[in-house]
Amino acid sequence: MSEPTGKYSITMPRDIAEAAKARSGPSGLSAYVAAAVARQIERDNLNEIIQVAEAEHGPISDEEIQSVRDQLHHARNQQQAQGGADAA
Structure with a gap:
């Protein structure tokens, strides 16, 4: 069973929206944007882990x-x- 979804209105530059729409394929723009946001959340979480580790052990x-x-x-x-x- 997939996660429950909600409908949201977002604003982004038209050229980015059109490029995303062109690349979204059969899964559609919503799935493409959701995957991009999920990747960004993963990156943000990793950056937080790195900041904590560097604060404790010094920079890498x-x-x-x-x-x-x-x-x-x-x-x-x-x-x-x-x-x-x-x-x-």
Whole structure:
């Protein structure tokens, strides 16, 4: 069962609304906008977590960020290689 919905009126620049409408596909503009807002809420929540962590432990360095990116890239490559081996 899906979440209950409500009807809201929003205002946005026409060019953004038209671009969203053109990209919304069969699910429609409302679903497209709802997904975009849900992603923004996730980002806002992550930013709050980062702010709390940085307040407690200090800011994250560029080197730490790059290290984690490298680890994720390596893990993704391993997973893709493993998936290719499993398909054979």
